[in-house]
Amino acid sequence: MTEQTDARLPRAGGVDPAAVAAFVRAARDVGNELHSLMLYRDGAVAAEHFWWPYRPELPHSLHSVTKAFTATAVGLAVGEGRLAVTDRVVDLVADRVPRDPGEHLAAMTVEDLLTQTSGHAFGVSGVAWRGLRTSWVDEVLRLPVEHRPGTHFAYSSATSLLLSAAVTAVTGDTLADYLRPRLFEPLGMSAGLRWDTTPDGINTGGNGLSATTEDLLKLAVLHLRHGRWRGRQLLDHGWIEAATADSRGNSYGYHWWLAPEQGAYIAYGAFGQYAFVFPDRRVALAVTGSAPSIVGDRLPGVVFEHLPALTGGVAGAVDGPGDEPTLGRHELLPPPARGRSTVESAVSGRRFTMTANDDDVRTVSADFAGDSCLFSLVDYCGEHRIEVGLGRWIESSTSMPGAALHHGYEPASQRVVAAGTWSSPTAFTMTWQFVDTPFRDTVVLDFTADAVRLTRSVNVNSGPTTRPTLDGRAA
Template identity: 30%
Template sequence: MTDQQGLTMADLGLFTGAPQHDHFCRMQDLLSAREMAPAAQPYVWPEGEAIDLPETYVFDGVPRSSKEFLADTDTAALLVLVDGVVRHESYFLTGGPDVQWLSMSVAKSFVSALVGIAVAEGHIAGIDEPISSYVPVQPGSAYDGVSIKDVLQMSSGARWNEDYSDMSSDVFQLSAATMGIGGTLDDFVARMVRESEPATVCRYNSGETQALGALVARATGRSVAEYMREKLCEPLGMTSAGYWLLDPAGTEFAFGGLNLTARDYARIGELYRRGGKWLGRQIVPAEWVRDSVTVTAPHLKPGRPVVGGHHLGLGYGYQWWIPDGDCGEFTAIGVYNQFVYVDPAARTTIVKLSANRRYGTSSEESTNREVETLAFLRAIARHDH
């Protein structure tokens, strides 16, 4: 474990327009972190003939330059796999093949996989169980009696505002808890407030994933990092060390504190593209993978989930975003434009790691560029390989 307490998340100037590429490449050196060692038998991606990126992509009916988009969004890494083979790999700014980059909410999809594994192993009886059967919460608070499934689907009914341009929003209070301000992350989860009936509204809520991290830790008796090291890092053959950022109590920032290389992030996308199977071994149950990337209720359909008062136009599964369409696409998305995007029809997984400095300076797509990133990644996946 590294222990660097001299810097707080607020010191980074997140969502102020300040450049972040000098920070996201070394978060394990700036904040307390728990290391996950590389796999004993690393799996190195095979490399095929390099493909050219499309020179342009279409967004809002207008052709746009791929090169300019990569620069404008402070891209650090772009990795494209087709049929599990590396076909494009490029790095910019402070990115690099051996650089562990901050996941932001891409971590949520990894935590979801850990929940699925814990269910399969019998640590968790089932996702219809109340999460409060495993995680201590205050009576009558948001997670008291609410099913694990509703938390997985960001549909617990908890009151929440995930507005990155509002310094008083809940997501900023959660960030304060990472530094022990107002209590620990577990304290924050225990006292969250209920607002609506569960399973009626999908309200994107980083607190939900923090609750799922507590679930994994309580149910397995292991830290999130320890459990992930054994259940994902080792069997997937991760080639580099990974890190989870920690609060002062030693609890992982389950909602967004994972740090991996681009090549290791790609493993979760490829694992799910392959139905949870890796080199002939079922790592995550196939049914869990299918349910994770499927819209299963009206309030989860594309356009219905709410993010900080606006809509991305995407649907939601078990901590995965699901674009509209018939290609079976799904994607993990983190603020500042972190993406692990999968297009099964194109047999393609793409990782884009970024530090888009304008992100969160407003709630507008023109600064956040998430829908545009999806258009760009789709253009790559559907480009003639």
């Protein structure tokens, strides 16, 4: 019998809201927009804060924080005798290995993958494969291995994918299915936790996991407690020691970043997702947010600077509306203004045919009624809609495409909060906040006579943050 999946960590007071507010301001100053934070200290959650539309029950894409979950699965498989860190990759996925693997690929071990010293000259992001309909594992095994494994550090999601394939090969389960009775259920992780799979049914390993902030904090707390949870030793203590040791001299353990001078180790995901573990302080911290990759790595410095204040106050937990005067508004997005237009009634419901474009957008329309607008876009896949509030926010689900702006991700359906305003008499500006992700799109429809010009941009991305402008004429 498993524990309830909605089991929460205990809560307790003890953190000065002013200290949390100072940390939040400092994070914003270095470019990190925070969506949530949860601080665990001395056996309980001592501070937590969520910025609407992000909420405790909603999963958030974790990007490369996913790697820490993958390493945990490997640790559990090692503890069960299914794997050893000395096992060769070519033996574990023998049916996928090229006929002539070469000396370096043949020598590559599980530990080489865990420590990001696989021998590949360069790292590969999952965005390189997300559009593929063929095997990602085959793609990785075709990559040249230019260095002797164990000698060259190259941070890569390719290594994590191979670990995922290895666990599946020896257990017969995907990572998610393998972890469910061993980690997700015993820790009471959320029922909404989900993990992307490749076209051949392998969990992506290095990315693609969406989980709540508390799920992320629980993984950190499990490591903080040396693998014990409610009296059970779920993960071997020796594994955690090995996983958080700098055995290769790269400030990197088994898919955890190491900060020994701060007495910490960290799981980090692109655009601002973090799990911090401070064993000597008995502290764990989970953060989700949105930040350009070039500033994302600045948040650990802010955490290290503010940690003494965050863990030393006694003024009460930060977890309710009463803390708004100290922390600022609980809303990430300010209430929108509707604005004034001279063309709203003339363009409402009209379908505009777009000139040929790289995104294969064929038509768009905006149907205004009362205090909302139904925006529709038709492309080669069909019709996609978002309901947009006028002077208010509307939350819904949408299939709106956007992989080129969203680090390659394009789920069939995702949650979005949307509002629009007439930023000029003829320009309608929409904001789409995709609340399972760090991504916020700004879409402008600029109407002139019987024509429209559409521009779309995003707050963060691994590539360009603006798509080419699209032009259309009324049908």
